[in-house]
Amino acid sequence: MLNAESGRRSSRKRKLSHKVRDSHASSEKPFAAPPSAGNSKVKNEKGNCRKKILRCTNEGASDSLKAALNNNGGDFEALFHLIRDAKHIVAIVGAGISVSCGIPDFRSAGGVYSIVEEMGLDLPQPECLFDIHYFRDDPSQFYRFAHKLYPEAKTEICPNGSPTLPSFTHVFLRELEKRRKLQRVYTQNIDALEKRAGIKRVVFCHGSLNEAQCLDCKKKVSCSQIMESVSMGTVATCAKPNCGGVMKPCITFFGEDVGNKISKTISVDSKKADLILVIGTSLKVAPVSNLPCMFPPSTPIALINKNKVELRKSKPPSSQSEVQFHLEILNDCDLALRQVAAMLHYTSLEKEENTS
Numbered sequence: 001m002l003n004a005e006s007g008r009r010s011s012r013k014r015k016l017s018h019k020v021r022d023s024h025a026s027s028e029k030p031f032a033a034p035p036s037a038g039n040s041k042v043k044n045e046k047g048n049c050r051k052k053i054l055r056c057t058n059e060g061a062s063d064s065l066k067a068a069l070n071n072n073g074g075d076f077e078a079l080f081h082l083i084r085d086a087k088h089i090v091a092i093v094g095a096g097i098s099v100s101c102g103i104p105d106f107r108s109a110g111g112v113y114s115i116v117e118e119m120g121l122d123l124p125q126p127e128c129l130f131d132i133h134y135f136r137d138d139p140s141q142f143y144r145f146a147h148k149l150y151p152e153a154k155t156e157i158c159p160n161g162s163p164t165l166p167s168f169t170h171v172f173l174r175e176l177e178k179r180r181k182l183q184r185v186y187t188q189n190i191d192a193l194e195k196r197a198g199i200k201r202v203v204f205c206h207g208s209l210n211e212a213q214c215l216d217c218k219k220k221v222s223c224s225q226i227m228e229s230v231s232m233g234t235v236a237t238c239a240k241p242n243c244g245g246v247m248k249p250c251i252t253f254f255g256e257d258v259g260n261k262i263s264k265t266i267s268v269d270s271k272k273a274d275l276i277l278v279i280g281t282s283l284k285v286a287p288v289s290n291l292p293c294m295f296p297p298s299t300p301i302a303l304i305n306k307n308k309v310e311l312r313k314s315k316p317p318s319s320q321s322e323v324q325f326h327l328e329i330l331n332d333c334d335l336a337l338r339q340v341a342a343m344l345h346y347t348s349l350e351k352e353e354n355t356s
Helices: 002-026 063-070 075-085 112-119 126-130 132-137 140-148 168-178 193-197 227-232 263-272 288-294 333-343 347-355
Strands: 089-093 182-187 202-204 207-214 220-222 247-251 275-279 301-305 327-330
Touching: 075 275, 075 301, 075 327, 075 333, 089 168, 089 288, 112 126, 112 140, 126 132, 126 140, 132 140, 140 227, 168 182, 168 193, 168 333, 168 347, 182 263, 193 202, 263 288, 301 333
Parallel strands: 089 182, 089 275, 182 202, 275 301, 301 327
Antiparallel strands: 207 220, 207 247
């Protein structure tokens, strides 16, 4: 009987594996990594921590920014001028802004997917950890790993027991909002550190770990109510009488629709934004990867990321020009924004960091 049940379970997992692989190939769901046409690694220039500016069009640059570029002022100075002159900044952020907080990203060495492989979870491929079909079939695999995702699981992410604090990038974005320069933050992150930093104008494109919902009765609870199970690596179940269903974090898994979280705000933001900051993301996951194409080509786009990013081409019958980065800073986002914050005289951020 045990062998028969094991065989049925293995067969079911193989079928799910093919289903997941096919769905990943045909459409880009949240967390999906589409086939890469080649891994373009950027070689570091010896003795030069600043990376070159890719391009800045006359159409998208202010007079002060053009002057900075013409005088070889450097990438940080160009970013300083962009942020200083902007009044409605849209930030598109990813896992790179939370790595310094101790939260792993997804695709780099030491990231979520490589950790999944090292843990030897009963999954045919790491991406299946976030597949709704696998979660429904066997949620224990997700909960064995979940403590590495939750900032509140202090035993793993913060061994000293202190809460996970937002990064300098989070705090910088909050400062922009405080100064009425931030139009919106579109985050792909599920750690909700934007909220912990105090940012109000934020769209959680893939949901967040702040809440969990019962798969059976649909009851929602705060993440604090499932934290004991997360820390112990056991499946969290619904506490509602006569239910006991599996609790699923309120994040978007493969196979789930992202809903209208983005469409509600992007129609307004695309008309008002005068600067787009792409920070700590490879822009490989739809629908966020499509966001830069939704803004007029004259809107400056600045990349702050460790690695080079290819922007998705606007789809026909779009009449827009080809979307490109006006400014590209291939560097650590916290480091880059510290430099710019100093140039902007955001001294309160430096004082806050020294006391945290």
